[in-house]
Amino acid sequence: MYDVTYHRATSVDDAVARLSAASEGQLLAGGQTLLPTMKHRLAAPSDLIDLRGIADLVGVRVSGRSVTIGAMTTHAAVAGNAELAKVCPAIVKLAGGIGDPAVRHQGTIGGSIANNDPAADYPAGLMALGATIHTNRREIAADDFFTGLFSTALDEGEIVTAVSFDAPETCGYAKFPNPASRYAMTGVFVAKGGDGVVRVAVTGAGSDGVFRHEGLEQALSKDWSSAAVDGVSVSADGLMSDIHCDAAYRANLIKAMAKRALA
Amino acid sequence: MTEVSMTVNGKAARASVPDNTLLVDFLREHLRLTGTHVGCDTSQCGACVVHVNGRAVKSCTTLAASAEGAEVTTIEGLANGELHPMQAAFKENHGLQCGFCTPGMIMSATDMVARYQAAGKELTEEAIRHELEGNICRCTGYHNIVRAIQDGAAKMAAG
């Protein structure tokens, strides 16, 4: 790892100030993506601004069906939240399936979505839930937030502070984890709102990152069942082919995971 | 350089280290606690697992500076005159061959037992296998590790 100057931010304002004073500053959340990247010398920030000391950014709030999760809430804390499990079990399951226990003890929802790895789990969840991403400057709809491979709508110096959503009537998540890394080779999140609107988001498969699948959304809004998935044709166009599997295999995984998510 | 201070295995530890020092290097190089191992550079093998404030973390993927003020427990901190029940269970159940992964396995094992106890959930064989997703062993084929953890969990509950 290259040299770096470490800062512990005491508030969001303090983090913003330290970030803008640094020549190549980067925020540090759980470090579960950034530190491995720095160890491989694929990232070389001049300064790391650690958000771990900012209590305002931590915690899950459930009031009725409205849910707010602070950016620095760990995957383990989301996975272990009993109140959240009652209103939105699929997001709890999703968080409990990220990486392994030690990764979940440190990795955060804010870090995960800011990083927007094309095989990460949370982007699919937040997109299907129609979540809002809160930053120190504005609110961004999940549909507009995830803009491509490892890229988001965040501007320079913008910090994710929380995400919020209304728990849908029903939802489900299933992924086919890569056996070594546990990242999604394909993951599908399905959600049906109280208004009957269905949203389906796919991660791990698109060559441009997470996306919503219109065909599945249409079929499931008519008939919320795995039989409805059978009738949808999922094209391999725009899907990734890599060492793990090709686009056609991923197209099939989208259907298979959608069915498991509905089960 | 950053001044770091933490409690490691019940003793105060303080040093001035470069800001990019990983917790595992602080433990091994500065404190000479070489029971914590490094088995990969991709944060996947779990040989480096220690407890920070009571939770299992990968010390190869944690900065020493961010553990400022923390309570850290390493494999050296488990035995108390005699082997910890989980260490004894690994020995009795042949839960190791070369032993390289063992410190991380045992730190993950004691963490999962504590979490399942706190949540009032049963730590089944299947649960143990899922919980070990972040710990890789090149030797044993895992069966005896799982058996050791079942036995160690029973011993911890009894003791």
Ligand SMILES: Cc1cc2nc3c(=O)[nH]c(=O)nc-3n(C[C@H](O)[C@H](O)[C@H](O)COP(=O)(O)OP(=O)(O)OC[C@H]3O[C@@H](n4cnc5c(N)ncnc54)[C@H](O)[C@@H]3O)c2cc1C
């Ligand atoms: C072995 C292993 C297995 C994993 N498996 C999975 C998996 O199955 N599924 C999955 O989804 N992920 C997986 N991950 C990634 C894990 O979920 C990370 O925790 C996550 O991607 C990044 O979160 P972090 O808190 O660790 O962020 P960091 O690594 O600290 O930061 C990541 C990036 O986000 C930026 N950032 C952090 N917080 C904010 C914020 N509040 N506002 C703006 N920018 C911010 C940082 O500057 C950095 O660029 C795995 C990681 C490991 C090491």
Ligand code: FES
């Ligand atoms: S050395 Fe830490 S996970 Fe391999």
Ligand code: FES
């Ligand atoms: S006993 Fe050799 S790596 Fe596990």
